[in-house]
Amino acid sequence: MKLYEPITLAMPLAKWIGDFIRENGRLPSGEEVREAMKEFGLEESCLDRGLAVYRSRFLIALVFARNENLIIDVISSSGELSDALEVIAYHDKKIEAFVVEILPTNDLEYEGNIGIEPIILDEKSLEPESSPVLGHFEEDNGGMFLVIDGETYERWREGEDVTTCPICGGELAWRGEKAYCLDCGYGVKVVRK
Incomplete structure (x- = not known):
């Protein structure tokens, strides 16, 4: 797997989170995300009370793992924010589903069209209610x-x-x-x- 730009980590990461939810019926814990980030080839740089920082040659990932939410910001190691992405996973009790989204941190650059459909999984059956194209x-x-x-x-x-x-x-x-x-x-x- 090649990790050059934020999208090259965000898409496989969102897929992994979606697969994890389908298998376990819950969001991954901070420790489980930690192991996944290492499997993706990122090195842990910092770990401190709900925040973890991972890096590779081209990317930096900030992980915020909280009870019902998981937020992972993926930034180019150059510090350029125009192509930065955010992977958000949460349990939406209103629609009774788990949701995993990839959002641009800079709406002006992406003009609101990133093209990636969110993962939506029914909270009871864990069956997909959307058809994202992830890999x-x-x-x-x-x-x-x-x-x-x-x-x-x-x-x-x-x-x-x-x-x-x-x-x-x-x-x-x-x-x-x-x-x-x-x-x-x-x-x-x-x-x-």
């Missing part, structure tokens, strides 16, 4: 790709337009199992098991 990022000679599995692709194809980029909302051009977005520069690759 991890890999780089090959064709560029940087969001890698998704066949199940995610089929769910996406049934519910949404597969010519819309799941990252930025731009237009995708498909060539076999790969798609390229002319707007954000990322691609999508389907890997079937």
Whole structure:
């Protein structure tokens, strides 16, 4: 997995949180997030009463784990905030669901269109009520790709337009199992098991 920009950590992290909730019926604890961040290749820099700081060569992640909320800010290590993202997970008692969202910290840069559908899981059945397109990022000679599995692709194809980029909302051009977005520069690759 390549972690160059905040989106390259935010999407796999949101997917991990969603999978964790489906398996355990609750939000992950601070310690569980800590282990996941290490598995993503980040180094722990600071841990202090509800706040943890992780870093890699290109990214810094601030984790705030509180009872019913989990907030993770992902910032470029250069300090540039224009592409910073926030992964928020919470239990929404009003709609009786767990929600995991990826939000831009700078609405002006993203103009309110980041393209990423939130994960919404029914609190009782833990079944998805949304169809986000999430995965991890890999780089090959064709560029940087969001890698998704066949199940995610089929769910996406049934519910949404597969010519819309799941990252930025731009237009995708498909060539076999790969798609390229002319707007954000990322691609999508389907890997079937």
